[in-house]
Amino acid sequence: MAEIEHQPRWIAAVKPADELLAMNGTQILEYECRQQPAKLRELIAAYLSNDEIRCQLRYGREITASSNAPVIFLGMGGSLCSSIAASAHLQANGRLAFAVDAGEWLHYAHDVWKDAALSVLVTASGESAELVAFMKEGTGGPLALICNNPASPCWQLAQHRLPILAGPEYGNATKTYTNSTASGIILSSEILGHVWQTDADHAAAVVESSIDRIFQMRHSMEEFCRGAANLEIIGRGGAFGAAWMGALTIREMSGFRAAPHTGAGFKHGPNLDTDATHVAMIFAVGRAAALGLKLAAECNRKGGRVVLVSNEDHERTEKLLPVRIERVAEPWESITTVLVPQALTLAWIERNGCRLPPRFAYGVMEQ
Secondary structure, eight states, X not given: OOOOOOOOOBGGGOOOOHHHHTOOHHHHHHHHHHTHHHHHHHHHHHHHHOHHHHHHHHHHHHHHHTOOSOEEEEEOTHHHHHHHHHHHHHHHTTOOEEEEEHHHXXXXXXXXXXXXXXXXXXXXXXXXXXXXXXXXXXXSSOEEEEESOTTSHHHHHOSSEEEOOOOOOOSSSXXXXXXXXXXXXXXXXXXXXXXXXXXXHHHHHHHHHHHHHHHHTHHHHHHHHTTOSEEEEEOOTHHHHHHHHHHHHHHHHHOOOEEEEOHHHHHTTGGGGOXXXXXXXXXXXXXXXXXXXXXXXXXHHTTOXXXXXXXXXXXXXXXXXXXXXXXXXXXXXXXXXXXHHHHHHHHHHHHHOOSSOOOSBOOOOOO
């Protein structure tokens, strides 16, 4: 019997252009990072003008208006990172909300699924087994989906869904993180009854105007971090989502040990072993920016190096590498700050090689 030839399972059933198929992992990372400003602009425009998307946003607002129960955002990996800004935005404005790991929620929270005012499942692929299980079983309460893949099982099963509109992604989560984070922030803003267009447009403008400058700094960042035993990335509020995503990007693409922390989590743990072998990347932005600056000074006093991402200019020293980024409204810093670990990742894999090949085809996603 002749062997059956298995065709690749292209993302969203779309074969990449020949130009992309010829790229290696390093080239794919930079290419997709640089797509972020345009893809973010496209998402904002669609969320303002597309009738079906406006209808879905209205559903989220109306279904949560009748309940004081929490809003739950569920995801894994980069999608969980994307959920943090949305939940932080609701919490900061008086609405109880949580970002939770979908795998943990599936196995350990079954009896309380129905108690959420709205459960929002976030997935770039739409194929993750845990989220497919959620969509098939239902939560017993209102359910919505944020997804990048209209050919996926999750998309087909969902009644209420918002598109990420990032296009197929073949490297690490970059443009899907940016756009799914924006989608979650916009949905949260709609739930709160907040006008969001001005803040979204400004954040997109900052991403657009900052990406070249920050990526041009990448070799200085890599040289500054060279020889470190570890890298801690620290953020609060929406910027914690960027810290987590940044650490995932670095570990997946370069293999270097990077870990995310909230400011308090770092202060009451990893800060104890800060010394000359240690580099911290600190996002000193948002309402807790002063605490980030204080933590940076403490790390320096203990001999550690700090990549300080803030909205002000700071003097560079032997132990401090400042990266200035324009202030944006909370929690949009979750999108602007992530450019810095993306740039460092690119510099690391340009120097040492990329350990993650392009994801031109997805295999079956199992638990």
